[in-house]
Amino acid sequence: MVGKTSARTTHALCIAAALAGAAATSATSAHAQTANESAAQVRFGRGRELFVANDFNGALVEFRAANQLVGSPNTRLYIARCLRELGRLGEAFIEFQRAAAEAADRSSSEPRYAATRDAARQDMEAIRPRIGNLTLRAPRAPEGLVVRVGDTVVPNAMLDVPVPTTPGTIVVTASATGRLPFRQEITVRAGANAEQSIELRPDPNYVAPAVGSGNNGNNGNNGNGANGRDGESATPPPPRMVRVTEGGGVRIAGIVVGGLGVAGLAAFVGFGLRASARFVSLQTECGLGGCGPEWDPQIQEGQLFQTLANVGLIAGSALVVGGTVMLIVGGPRERMVPESEAAGRSTARRAAPQWTPWVAPGAGGAMAGIGATF
Numbered sequence: 001m002v003g004k005t006s007a008r009t010t011h012a013l014c015i016a017a018a019l020a021g022a023a024a025t026s027a028t029s030a031h032a033q034t035a036n037e038s039a040a041q042v043r044f045g046r047g048r049e050l051f052v053a054n055d056f057n058g059a060l061v062e063f064r065a066a067n068q069l070v071g072s073p074n075t076r077l078y079i080a081r082c083l084r085e086l087g088r089l090g091e092a093f094i095e096f097q098r099a100a101a102e103a104a105d106r107s108s109s110e111p112r113y114a115a116t117r118d119a120a121r122q123d124m125e126a127i128r129p130r131i132g133n134l135t136l137r138a139p140r141a142p143e144g145l146v147v148r149v150g151d152t153v154v155p156n157a158m159l160d161v162p163v164p165t166t167p168g169t170i171v172v173t174a175s176a177t178g179r180l181p182f183r184q185e186i187t188v189r190a191g192a193n194a195e196q197s198i199e200l201r202p203d204p205n206y207v208a209p210a211v212g213s214g215n216n217g218n219n220g221n222n223g224n225g226a227n228g229r230d231g232e233s234a235t236p237p238p239p240r241m242v243r244v245t246e247g248g249g250v251r252i253a254g255i256v257v258g259g260l261g262v263a264g265l266a267a268f269v270g271f272g273l274r275a276s277a278r279f280v281s282l283q284t285e286c287g288l289g290g291c292g293p294e295w296d297p298q299i300q301e302g303q304l305f306q307t308l309a310n311v312g313l314i315a316g317s318a319l320v321v322g323g324t325v326m327l328i329v330g331g332p333r334e335r336m337v338p339e340s341e342a343a344g345r346s347t348a349r350r351a352a353p354q355w356t357p358w359v360a361p362g363a364g365g366a367m368a369g370i371g372a373t374f
Helices: 003-050 056-069 073-085 089-107 111-129 250-289 293-329 339-351
Strands: 132-137 146-149 151-152 162-167 167-175 184-187 193-197 241-246 334-339 354-362 365-373
Touching: 003 073, 056 073, 073 089, 073 111, 089 162, 111 146, 132 146, 132 184, 162 334, 184 193, 250 293
Parallel strands: 132 193
Antiparallel strands: 132 162, 146 151, 146 167, 167 184, 241 334, 354 365
């Protein structure tokens, strides 16, 4: 009988201890909730004072702190109004939507929130004509894509969805591992819908981390050697890409053509001077009566010099112009190739002859040619 009484007493004490613990936990939770509500009321009151004083930045800080402590449709309504007064209409529109939805949910059990619901809807519709909508699309989104509008990260769940946006020029950037960065300026107009597709091209200089072939040091134990676990070979790293310069043959030809043009102009000067000298000589020798038949060889030679000078002028001018154009448009181009391919190209260039045009004075004019070195 004494044993049964002792057992019942112990059982009763356990139940009492459990109830006491639950009561203590409930009291602690209630105290924390009361403390949050008290702090939220203080921050909300400060926000109201700053809002009335037109300090909308300061009020926004206080209202957001209050809403973080205790979520309230009234607080969110003031957050939206602060954003509206600061000109951040896209953000304000979203906050008005959230305030209206939260107030509508709570108005069924707390009718006092019906006024908040109606006020949020009215303010939201008032700024609707003043905002635009921006839809960002990433049809081939790479892994790890991060999209930003200004400094704000856009969640991937908001892609392909029209987002209320403050009108103006905004900057959209995107990045992902192994891809070239994306940047685009977009102009969003009030009452209009804007779209932007995001395409990230592969980065030719990106080298993926080497994939290890081992499996916790067990390669030697499973008979697979360097191939790794289960006979799977390690993925070879992509080749290292380097920038090479190729082409430029047209520019070299332009140098040659330009050199020949300079030679032609030099011939024009040389033959022109000789033709002029011959004309002066004949004029001195023959006088005003003209030259007789015995001077025909000298006259013909002077005419030949003049013809050669004219040909040198026309051909030289044309070649100089053509060579200049070839120099401008015939420059080498750069592109990215594997390092092994670049090494082969370098060896080929060393084996090829290097051509150099030259121009030198000569008897009766000038001479031009091309030399090669190996």
